Amino acid sequence: MYCIYLVRDLLIKFKNTQKTTIFLLLLITSSIFLSFTNGKGLVNMGKGEEIQYNTNVVITDVLIFDDQDDGDPGDIYCKAIVNDKEYETREIQANDDDLITFNAIVYHAWCSYLSINIEVLDADSGIRGDDDSLGSFSYNIVPINDSISRVLDFAKINVTISTSGLTTVKASINNNLIIVFSFLILSLFQIRKRKK
Numbered sequence: 001m002y003c004i005y006l007v008r009d010l011l012i013k014f015k016n017t018q019k020t021t022i023f024l025l026l027l028i029t030s031s032i033f034l035s036f037t038n039g040k041g042l043v044n045m046g047k048g049e050e051i052q053y054n055t056n057v058v059i060t061d062v063l064i065f066d067d068q069d070d071g072d073p074g075d076i077y078c079k080a081i082v083n084d085k086e087y088e089t090r091e092i093q094a095n096d097d098d099l100i101t102f103n104a105i106v107y108h109a110w111c112s113y114l115s116i117n118i119e120v121l122d123a124d125s126g127i128r129g130d131d132d133s134l135g136s137f138s139y140n141i142v143p144i145n146d147s148i149s150r151v152l153d154f155a156k157i158n159v160t161i162s163t164s165g166l167t168t169v170k171a172s173i174n175n176n177l178i179i180v181f182s183f184l185i186l187s188l189f190q191i192r193k194r195k196k
């Protein structure tokens with residue numbers, strides 16, 4: 001934040017000379033970039049590093065309230081999107097009030113956060129049309145050992161998060177580059193606005 005205020009003050013001070021301003025801007029941008037690469041960036045509380053946990057997300061079981069197939073057992077499966085990974089469980093046939101055990105590892109990776117989206121569905125084919133949703137939920141959390149139980153529209157789902165071990169990694173340089181260049185473009189845009 002300090003750098004942003006610094007640039008703002010300098011922009012006000014030197015707004016009459018565009019070349020000076022751009023030079024200063026490039027200088028500050030470079031120093032921010034270098035501070036990132038040296039592990040002293042603005043990201044992650046000034047360390048340029050983040051803690052990642054070896055994380056498992058498991059769909060343990062689903063209790064069916066309504067299997068969404070009249071007369072026949074439903075063809076129940078789960079779609080999970082955790083961070084950037086998608087996973088689909090196998091289908092298990094179940095009737096109303098059945099408890100299905102999946103024990104499906106839907107995510108296994110090192111990560112510093114978890115963005116979990118899970119939907120329970122009944123697969124339908126042919127004239128029955130699109131699959132029917134029994135409900136979905138989203139959950140965002142820092143990886144910790146945790147059990148999540150959620151009552152959905154037509155089912156109740158249990159999910160387990162477990163972590164084993166942690167490591168410290170340098171924050172992604174690509175993210176830092178995006179921040180630095182966004183900052184640069186925004187600042188240049190400000191200069192153009194001031195000139196008008």
Ligand SMILES: [Ca+2]
Binds near residue numbers: 070123
């Ligand atoms: Ca159905």
Ligand SMILES: [Ca+2]
Binds near residue numbers: 075122123125
């Ligand atoms: Ca079905």
